[in-house]
Amino acid sequence: MSSNDTLQRLADVIASRRAGDPDKSYVARLFHKGTDAILKKIGEEATETVMAAKDGDREKIVYEVADLWFHSMIALAQFDLSPADVLRELERREGLSGLEEFAARKAQARDQQEAP
Numbered sequence: 001m002s003s004n005d006t007l008q009r010l011a012d013v014i015a016s017r018r019a020g021d022p023d024k025s026y027v028a029r030l031f032h033k034g035t036d037a038i039l040k041k042i043g044e045e046a047t048e049t050v051m052a053a054k055d056g057d058r059e060k061i062v063y064e065v066a067d068l069w070f071h072s073m074i075a076l077a078q079f080d081l082s083p084a085d086v087l088r089e090l091e092r093r094e095g096l097s098g099l100e101e102f103a104a105r106k107a108q109a110r111d112q113q114e115a116p
Ligand SMILES: N=c1c2ncn([C@@H]3O[C@H](COP(=O)(O)OP(=O)(O)OP(=O)(O)O)[C@@H](O)[C@H]3O)c2ncn1[C@@H]1O[C@H](COP(=O)(O)O)[C@@H](O)[C@H]1O
Pocket: 010, 013, 017, 024, 025, 026, 027, 028, 044, 066, 067, 070
């Protein structure tokens, strides 16, 4: 079983919770609270990830990144997106050096500024 399958299975459960009962499901409750509440959780989980990493606690890093991915997936669903969309973007970037991509973006911005 691939990790893509795991992400997609979780995405399916998350999608099924959009019409769920907020009293019976954590995900349904978060959807019910709305976008700001979802984004707040992402901020919290990102901070907790940073703190775990600063402590060098490998087990905690995995735990917090799982929380971060999970809440990011709820945000994706909130905007009708899925892990497949993110994986496609990562695949598009495959083999493209981050430094080259950065330089290309800078050059493009410069060209746009200089255009009459
Ligand atoms: N992967 C997860 C998952 N990861 C984390 N969490 C919940 O996310 C919350 C994380 O919040 P915190 O760490 O901040 O802990 P907290 O103190 O409970 O939250 P706050 O009071 O601080 O807001 C906890 O309540 C966790 O239980 C998750 N809840 C659900 N899932 C998956 O989603 C599925 C659907 O869940 P329900 O919608 O609850 O049925 C489950 O079967 C799981 O597969």
